[in-house]
Amino acid sequence: MCVKDAKKVGQEIENLDDNNNNKRLGPLHCEVLHTQMEKWDEESSLISSTDRISPERSFPLESICEEAVAVERKQNLLSFVPALxxxxxxxxxxxxxxxxxxxxxxxxxxxxxxxxxxxxxxxxxxxxxxxxxxxxxxxxxxxxxxxxxxxxxxxxxxxxxxxxxxxxxxxxxxxxxxxxxxxxxxxxxxxxxxxxxxxxxxxxxxxxxxxxxxxxxxxxxxxxxxxxxxxxxxxxxxxxxxxxxxxxxxxxxxxxxxxxxxxxxxxxxxxxxxxxxxxxxxxxxxxxxxxxxxxxxxxxxxxxxxxxxxxxxxxxxxxxxxxxxxxxxxxxxxxxxxxxxxxxxxxxxFHTEPPPPVVVQRARVRRSISAEGLQSLKCLLEG
Structure with missing residues (x-):
């Protein structure tokens, strides 16, 4: 967890500054690690995407574009800073x-x-x-x-x-x-x-x-x-x-x-x-x-x-x-x-602006009829 990982970071920083004993490490140093890991993930994603593109193509594949959208949405969510x-x-x-x-x-x-x-x-x-x-x-x-x-x-x-x-x-x-x-x-x-x-x-x-x-x-x-x-x-x-x-x-x-x-x-x-x-x-x-x-x-x-x-x-x-x-x-x-x-x-x-309206999407429901029900319906229609 973020809170637990921060202890290792704190030990490293305390070794660099033994004279500053009156200060303590805040939990958000784990944010630095998290940001760096996200950066590595981005770089890895770019490398793997490049490998999938053949020399004859000058444009990325559609699947790569979809991955980029997903990554961008994830980054937008994780880069959020609460305004309390x-x-x-x-x-x-x-x-x-x-x-x-x-x-x-x-x-x-x-x-x-x-x-x-x-x-x-x-x-x-x-x-x-x-x-x-x-x-x-x-x-x-x-x-x-x-x-x-x-x-x-x-x-x-x-x-x-x-x-x-x-x-x-x-x-x-x-x-x-x-x-x-x-x-x-x-x-x-x-x-x-x-x-x-x-x-x-x-x-x-x-x-x-x-x-x-x-x-x-x-x-x-x-x-x-x-x-x-x-x-x-x-x-x-x-x-x-x-x-x-x-x-x-x-x-x-x-x-x-x-x-x-x-x-x-x-x-x-x-x-x-x-x-x-x-x-x-x-x-x-x-x-x-x-x-x-x-x-x-x-x-x-x-x-x-x-x-x-x-x-x-x-x-x-x-x-x-x-x-x-x-x-x-x-x-x-x-x-x-x-x-x-x-x-x-x-x-x-957590936000300065009011909550936005929530758009509820109607679920698609598959409707079917059993063979027995279909036969009953045919009999009813045929009189």
Whole structure:
């Protein structure tokens, strides 16, 4: 993967500059390798194309032209540079207390005073849906980004860094709760990091991220709920159980940070409980076809399907191209549909212009009739 390959590049550059220890290598040095590889591919393509042209011909074959079109389209997609702009909107919904919170950081390294060797920017977005109080959600919101940046492998191995940071932040909150019992609570967490053309989503809980790709909804996370077969198997293997759709009869989610006060849910060291703070990750490379990312707390997804949210957002962005207003309209629509939970939406747009209309091509359907049906038709026509 792009993130993992960057570590080798970082080692080479650090050997060239031992005196500059206060700077770190950004993940987009892998972009340099990627660009060089594309250049080699182009050169190889030109050589192979030339070999196929006979001396008598002065024009390339038609098949070569088709290959060139395909290569050009691929290069246009891969040369895409996201123009990020984000918006957010929250509402208490039908609840008595607001336990959702969120975060949007345009430049994660700069926020915490770290310098990268390249001009690359790592953006960080997150939604935190608290339960049993808002202390856990606010603690994780404030601490998780710092823990990520302070990891020794940041930013070269972001997948490992993010996973370790979720677990480390959860342990830090356990320590804080042991000193202040009033803070005892839990939170689901979904974060999205964008660096260059890479999008890394980490999820622990039932918040959800959905990517719009040419108007098609791409699910970037899976809800961690007791009804999920994979989660159910993991829980049972750790001595947990599910009653009436609740983990150990207490929680409606199977992964979360916090909840250390709930007996039998979590443990330190080798004593691992069924409630996990480890996130599931999904890494994709953005192209020009990717339009925007929607991150929402579960109250949003109770009212919207993935595709419905993308369709709704595209129509609004085509009307006004205002990301924050679009978030507000999603929340308002969820309330009109009868939402009773807290509602939070973060949207990240990858283009400055609104989404283009999607032209749906009708599929060609072959129609046929069986021999028996044909005979029946003949009899009917002949009387």
């Amino acid at each position: 702009h984000s918006g957010v909107w929250s509402d208490i919904g039908g609840r008595q207390y607001m336990e959702d919170t969120h975060i949007c950081i345009g430049d994660l390294a700069q926020k915490f005073g770290y310098n990268l060797l390249c001009d690359d920017v790592i953006s960080f977005y997150g939604v935190f849906d608290g339960h049993g109080g808002k202390a856990a959600a606010q603690f994780v919101r404030d601490q998780l980004p710092r823990v990520i940046v302070e990891d020794a492998d940041f930013p070269l191995e972001l997948e490992k860094v993010v996973t370790r940071s979720f677990i480390a932040t959860d342990a830090a909150f356990a320590k804080r709760c042991s000193l202040e019992a009033a803070l005892s609570s839990g939170t689901t967490v979904l974060t999205a990091m964008i660096f260059g053309r890479s999008l890394l989503v980490a999820n622990a809980g039932d918040c959800r991220a959905v990517l719009s790709r040419r108007g098609i909804a791409i699910e970037m996370s899976e809800d961690h709920r007791p009804c999920c077969a994979k989660e159910s198997m993991r829980i049972e293997s750790l001595g947990g159980y599910i009653i009436d759709g609740y983990l150990n009869g207490q929680l409606g989610v199977t992964r979360a940070l916090g909840d250390w006060h709930l007996e039998g849910m979590k443990g330190m060291g080798e004593s691992i409980g069924p409630l996990s703070a480890e996130p599931e990750l999904k890494l994709v490379t953005l192209t020009k076809e990717d339009e925007f990312l929607i991150i929402g707390s579960d109250g949003i997804w109770d009212m919207f399907s993935n595709q419905n949210s993308v369709d709704f957002a595209r129509r609004r962005l085509q009307e006004h191209n205002d990301v924050k207003l679009c978030c507000k309209q999603i929340v308002d629509e969820a309330k009109q549909r009868g939402a009773t939970d807290n509602l939070t939406v973060v949207m990240v747009n």
